[in-house]
Amino acid sequence: MFQHVVMTERELRELLGHPHERALQKDLGRLDEHARAFIARSPFLLLATAGADGRCDVSPKGDAPGFVRVLDEAHLAIPDRPGNKRLDGMTNLLANPHVGLIFLVPGKEDTLRVNGRACIVRDPALLASLEAMGKRPELAIGVEVEECYLHCPKAFRRSKLWEPATWSGARELPSMARVRWAQAPIPGQTLEDYERESEEGLRRTMY
Incomplete structure (x- = not known):
């Protein structure tokens, strides 16, 4: 299918070059006060x-x-709602603990990237601290931070992701319920019934 495939890092670097020293230095390897503030608002x-x-x-x-x-400068916990x-992600973690995270804050073009090693946690005290809407999660994903840095805003500026005027595509696409119905209709059930049950199920199982 694809031709002229790049096969080595040397070839890749010859085409695209090397990062500026400041791009390498921005990885602190820990959650400093700026990373913590970003996560708190994400x-x-x-x-x-x-x-x-x-x-x-x-x-x-x-x-x-x-x-x-954020537990400390090297650890964070993600509740499993x-x-x-x-x-899929959790079964991957059982075999390979390496993870990559991208945190977003609506309206902000920068993103925060965190890479590290993760585990699936059942600690009652930690889970209690992650409670929401009166519901405690059954599990959490604990992450040991190895890399942490802000990512430049170019992708968001090119895509104009946060500009409402560019959101027409969402209105042009069918709902997930309609897509699933087209892919695998349920005998004896109408599309309208399926859409209603899907929405009710979402509301009932948010937490």
């Missing part, structure tokens, strides 16, 4: 994992700003 992150076979997964995690708890129980 309602959303992306969690990247890979299994032992190298197959990757990226999972969205979100809640009220500050839902991720109810989901679809596929557990």
Whole structure:
């Protein structure tokens, strides 16, 4: 399918060059006061994992700003809110602890990147501190920070992600319920019933 494929780092560097020294220096390897402030205001992150076979997964995690708890400059905890129980990311962690996180703050073009090693935690005291809407999570993902730095805003400026005028695509796409219905309709159930049940299920299992 693809031709002229780049196969070595040497070839890649010849094409794109090397990073500026300041780009290398921005990784502090810890959560300083600026990283902590960013995480405290972030309602959303992306969690990247890979299994032992190298197959990757990226999972969205979100809640009220500050839902991720910073324990100290080297550790943070992410509550596991109810989901679809596929557990793709968590099963990856059981085989390969390396993770990559990107924290977002709505309206801010910079992002915070955190890389490290993670584990699945059942500690009752920690889980109690991550309670939301009166519900304690069953599990949390604990992360030991190895890299931490702010990422430049170019992708957000090019995409104009935070500009409402560019959001027309969302209105043009069908709901997930309609897509799933088109892919696998349920005999004896109408699309309207399926959409209503899907929305009710979301509200019922948020926490």
